[in-house]
Amino acid sequence: MSEVLKIFKIGGGIIDDLAQLSEFLTELARVPGPKVLVHGGGKGASQMLQDLGIEPRMVQGRRITDAATLDIVTMFYAGKTNKQVVALLQQRGVNALGLSGADGNVIRAAKRPVKDIDYGFVGDLDARSVNAALLVQLLGAGLTPVLCAITHDGQGQLLNTNADTIASSVAVALAHSYEVELHFCFEKNGVLTDVNDDSSVIPRITPGLYQELKASGAIAAGMVPKLDNAFAALEAGVEKVVIENALRINDPVKTVLCRS
Helix, strand or coil, rough: CCEEEEEEECCCHHCCHHHHHHHEEEEEEHHCCCCCEEEEECCCHHHHHHHCCCCEEECCEEECCCCHHHHHHHHHHHHHHHHHHHHHHHCCCCCCEEEECCHHHHCCECCCCCCCCCCCCCEEECCCHHHHHHHHHHHCCCCCCCCCCCCEEECCCCEEEEHHEEEEEEEHHHHHCCCCEEEEECCCCCCCCCCCCCECCCCEEEEEHHHHHHHHHHCCCCHHHHHHHHHHHHHHCEEEEEEEEEECCCCCCCEEEEEC
8 A cells, every 4th residue: 555645735824823823833743654735825925015005906716916916925925934834844843845836846837828817927737737756756755845836837937826726736646656635724623514613514525415515505605616626636546635624633523525
């Protein structure tokens, strides 16, 4: 049986709160075996844009990334945020290595084509975009890659990229070398039947149950794209997907998505 690799993704809600980020990283350091961390950006970039008189623009929850915005998000995501996470992991005895997609050509994306909306310098990718061989080398050397949401196109252009998509693509790419578990970590204890009741965690969701929950409206609309991507990752070879509280990743309360 292949070695188990756990890929963790955290979002801006955890990144923005240093106490919660520190607590999550303490829990992450306790997780045995090889692991990869993918992180989003948080609100720091938006705040700096506003301080500079540049109003952040969002469409359907996705950032419009013009040239000025790209400069700022690169500074925050690949710079301050990524290196702070790496430093905090080093403090906890985890030999972390912070990477953007350009570093080691680890993730090469394609600029999103303009259709109804021009998202600017935003990158799209899939598992073929991931330099799995490099990540396997780094993991084999005992390093923990920490990937931010900045990729590149191979032609000198950096791109802002969705961190959930990066996590899913990396998981699928590494499923050929490891038994991969993909963990989406956020502020709730898992997928809830009642968003106002943290104890209403659904412990296990199969594709059939997921379709029933979607049809009934039991799953909040904002969770649907994340779960759609998660089930696609399972179909592409990822062994297990977990939705869990970032501060309780070593606790048994969580939602596990499975193929059947």
